[in-house]
Amino acid sequence: MTYPEGLFYSKDHEWVKLEGNRARIGITEYAQGALGDVVYAEVPSPGDEFAAGDNFGSVESVKSVSDLYIPVSGKVVEVNGELDGSPELINRDPYGKGWVAVVEMDDPGETSGLMSASDYEAFVGESD
Amino acid sequence: MNKSEELKKTPLFELHNRLGAKMAEFGGWAMPMQYSGIIEEHNSVRSGAGIFDVSHMGEIRVRGKDSFGFLQHMTTNDIGKLQPGKIIYSLMLYANGGAVDDFLVYMLGENDYLMVVNASNLDKDFSWIIEHTAGYDVKAEDISDEYGEVAVQGPKAEDTLRKLTDYDLSGIAYYEFRQDVEMAGMHVLISRTGYTGEDGFEVYMSPDRAEELWNAIVKAGGEYGIKPCGLGARDTLRFEARMPLYGHELDKDTTPLEAGLSFAVSLDKDFIGRDALLKEKQEGLKKKLIGFEMTDKGIPRQDYEVYKDGSKIGYVTTGTHSPTLGKNIGLAYVAPEFAKTGVELEIMIRGRLGRAVIVRTPFYKRAAK
Numbered sequence: 455m456t457y458p459e460g461l462f463y464s465k466d467h468e469w470v471k472l473e474g475n476r477a478r479i480g481i482t483e484y485a486q487g488a489l490g491d492v493v494y495a496e497v498p499s500p501g502d503e504f505a506a507g508d509n510f511g512s513v514e515s516v517k518s519v520s521d522l523y524i525p526v527s528g529k530v531v532e533v534n535g536e537l538d539g540s541p542e543l544i545n546r547d548p549y550g551k552g553w554v555a556v557v558e559m560d561d562p563g564e565t566s567g568l569m570s571a572s573d574y575e576a577f578v579g580e581s582d
Numbered sequence: 583m584n585k586s587e588e589l590k591k592t593p594l595f596e597l598h599n600r601l602g603a604k605m606a607e608f609g610g611w612a613m614p615m616q617y618s619g620i621i622e623e624h625n626s627v628r629s630g631a632g633i634f635d636v637s638h639m640g641e642i643r644v645r646g647k648d649s650f651g652f653l654q655h656m657t658t659n660d661i662g663k664l665q666p667g668k669i670i671y672s673l674m675l676y677a678n679g680g681a682v683d684d685f686l687v688y689m690l691g692e693n694d695y696l697m698v699v700n701a702s703n704l705d706k707d708f709s710w711i712i713e714h715t716a717g718y719d720v721k722a723e724d725i726s727d728e729y730g731e732v733a734v735q736g737p738k739a740e741d742t743l744r745k746l747t748d749y750d751l752s753g754i755a756y757y758e759f760r761q762d763v764e765m766a767g768m769h770v771l772i773s774r775t776g777y778t779g780e781d782g783f784e785v786y787m788s789p790d791r792a793e794e795l796w797n798a799i800v801k802a803g804g805e806y807g808i809k810p811c812g813l814g815a816r817d818t819l820r821f822e823a824r825m826p827l828y829g830h831e832l833d834k835d836t837t838p839l840e841a842g843l844s845f846a847v848s849l850d851k852d853f854i855g856r857d858a859l860l861k862e863k864q865e866g867l868k869k870k871l872i873g874f875e876m877t878d879k880g881i882p883r884q885d886y887e888v889y890k891d892g893s894k895i896g897y898v899t900t901g902t903h904s905p906t907l908g909k910n911i912g913l914a915y916v917a918p919e920f921a922k923t924g925v926e927l928e929i930m931i932r933g934r935l936g937r938a939v940i941v942r943t944p945f946y947k948r949a950a951k
Contacts, residue, residue, distance in 0.1 A: 490814070515620075516621065516818060516902055517817075517902070
């Protein structure tokens with residue numbers, strides 16, 4: 455499996471797309487495949503503030519709940535309202551329509567602690 | 583998967599891996615949890631057909647002059663209801679009324695019975711049986727290794743299997759079985775039973791022919807959209823139909839009366855646990871199994887606490903997002919005074935209370951033919 459270039463990746467299988475000072479966040483293809491059919495996503499609310507590593511939501515499949523850990527610190531400015539009626543967007547389009555939240559980053563330099571696409575690919579290869 | 587080396591494997595293990603199934607441990611076995619996805623598999627059973635590997639189930643044969651009396655003593659349901667070719671659902675209980683296991687009993691012939699038990703409880707069940715044979719002219723054998731088993735379930739299950747046999751399957755009524763039926767070039771035992779709430783069959787064959795039969799069934803069911811289904815869908819299907827799963831709705835601290843299984847209990851005869859059940863009926867049940875539907879967002883799961891007006895009144899045994907109903911539903915034990923349809927409850931879902939309401943079960947019932 456290859457992962458989109460231009461995104462950063464966390465050990466908890468989330469991706470980050472830098473949009474100026476903001477970070478759009480979702481879960482990777484590997485994560486959605488491991489989860490199975492997503493039936494519910496608990497997303498944060500605009501205004502919520504998190505430090506990198508905080509539990510900022512969860513994604514539920516038929517059989518299990520997976521906590522989401524925010525890869526970067528910041529304040530939530532947008533959440534994906536479409537996930538309410540269509541949680542399966544996370545399975546079908548994890549890097550696009552399946553995005554979870556956008557945060558205004560406290561420190562855009564924090565992405566240096568995340569993995570590149572090729573590092574993440576190697577990381578996932580080791581976990582299998 | 584190194585873990586698979588320590589786990590037991592069904593005759594279809596290689597096949598599941600070739601199909602790309604997600605495998606996991608269940609009851610000491612390496613089993614397929616899903617192939618194409620739980621929701622898709624679940625839906626294929628409700629609308630067409632699905633095939634399940636259930637070879638992990640345990641089979642215990644009980645034979646001998648006293649087998650009737652022995653089973654009457656050991657199990658809750660009336661063995662007198664059986665004739666050769668018929669099946670009943672039953673339980674074995676501890677003296678305190680708690681469940682050892684739930685299972686099916688097939689009457690193979692005079693003084694010859696087959697118990698089909700939960701994979702996770704096979705060793706416990708067999709030991710329990712052997713411990714109690716003293717004084718009975720009866721022989722119990724664990725013959726699980728002699729069978730492979732598949733379940734074919736759904737409105738198109740019979741159409742699928744009809745293509746593989748000249749035997750008139752329509753003549754097999756619900757909870758009946760036939761032995762030595764020729765199907766796809768082999769001899770099988772076939773019963774109209776299942777764990778999905780749909781019409782369907784369970785087919786027992788020689789383990790070395792299991793893969794051959796699976797492939798024949800998949801080919802025959804192709805026009806009906808038959809899909810391989812794993813334990814994930816097996817669980818969501820049985821749950822919608824309110825069928826209990828040992829370890830969830832049943833355990834050693836739960837009686838069949840609490841679980842709403844009095845149809846499988848014959849208090850007219852003496853059996854291990856009967857006195858405890860009679861006492862329970864007299865004094866009142868300590869808990870009752872109910873079904874509920876979430877009215878707030880959130881998915882209830884096993885062991886989540888149930889509240890009413892600020893007090894804990896019970897716990898969830900099974901909960902999930904129901905693919906067929908498109909709702910979040912659950913089964914729970916609650917104090918009996920709250921066990922009525924329409925009662926509002928709250929479920930503690932990971933730190934937050936979500937509102938729910940008690941509904942009638944089964945959540946899903948297939949349309950009458």
